[in-house]
Amino acid sequence: MSKLKEKFSSQHVAELKRENETLKREKAELTENNNKLKQSLDELVKSSSKQLSETRKQLLDVCERLTVAEQVTEATRRRELQQEATDNVSEKLQPTEPPHVYAKLRPLTGIVAYRLLHM
Secondary structure (H helix, E strand, O other), X not given: OHHHHHHOOHHHHHHHHHHHXXXXXXXXXXXXXXXXXXXXXXXXXXXXXXXXXXXXXXXXXXXXXXXXXXXXXXXXXXXXXXXXXXXXXXXXXXXXXXXXXXXXXXXXXXXXXXXHHOO
């Protein structure tokens, strides 16, 4: 038994107690650091989620504006094509001779029709 008593001498017990206290302090510091890191991570996740939500809203807004712009562009293009078609038809329907020639022919047409009727 004396060997066992030597193993656990008061000096050795005191040394183990100091080591135990040191380990308790280190554990407390690590626990505190761990809690701070968890809190920072939670705040970062919340902040990132908020930024992501705002970015999604902005992206939806941009998509909506782009859709409207595309619709306006398409409507403008259709209107221009319709106007070009109308202008082309109008140009084709315009007489190729100057208007004064037609003005001279109108009275003659009336005279010819009168003579045909009164023959």
